[in-house]
Amino acid sequence: MIALGSDHGGLELKESIKELLRERGVAVVDCGTDNGNSVDYPDFGEKVARKISSGEVEKGILFCGTGIGMSIVANKYPRVRAALVTDAFMAQMAKEHNNANILVLGGRVLDADKARSMVSIWLDATFEGGRHQGRLDKITALERDLYK
Numbered sequence: 001m002i003a004l005g006s007d008h009g010g011l012e013l014k015e016s017i018k019e020l021l022r023e024r025g026v027a028v029v030d031c032g033t034d035n036g037n038s039v040d041y042p043d044f045g046e047k048v049a050r051k052i053s054s055g056e057v058e059k060g061i062l063f064c065g066t067g068i069g070m071s072i073v074a075n076k077y078p079r080v081r082a083a084l085v086t087d088a089f090m091a092q093m094a095k096e097h098n099n100a101n102i103l104v105l106g107g108r109v110l111d112a113d114k115a116r117s118m119v120s121i122w123l124d125a126t127f128e129g130g131r132h133q134g135r136l137d138k139i140t141a142l143e144r145d146l147y148k
Contacts, residue, residue, distance in 0.1 A: 003051045003060040005031040005044035010063025010070070010107035013115055017061060017105070020116045024123070029057060045073030052101050053077040060102040061119065067106035074102050078143045081136070086110070091118040095125035097132045 002021060006014035011033055021028050031047035033039050041064045051057040052074075060082075062070035067084040074082035082102035083094035086109065094100035103122050105115050 005048040006063035009065030013107040
């Protein structure tokens with residue numbers, strides 16, 4: 001299952017990605033927003049990040065105008081590794097090297113076809129482990145220290 005969340009700036013792209021996920025047979029939980037009215041991105045980024053942080057959901061995708069705001073919000077939560085990506089290589093590396101559990105996309109900077117390709121690449125990629133796991137272990141240790 002993948003949790004999705006967007007503000008008004010990412011709504012259209014979220015709907016396109018939701019369709020892609022359904023085509024791929026992936027279960028989706030949509031955390032909003034569901035209309036084009038102006039909303040605050042932290043309200044929706046928090047909903048998805050909490051689900052990932054708690055382990056309720058394994059993966060998420062967040063959308064706002066640029067993706068910057070959502071990535072800032074999501075990365076406040078322990079066990080969240082949110083990666084703002086703008087091209088296919090970044091989407092692949094987000095999974096292979098960083099084991100990102102949230103992909104963040106900008107609705108005002110990406111077209112739907114490019115975003116759909118990037119999401120597919122991220123979903124199909126595999127975390128490489130090895131030296132990359134050691135780096136993630138350091139992040140986990142930082143989280144333990146900060147969230148005691």
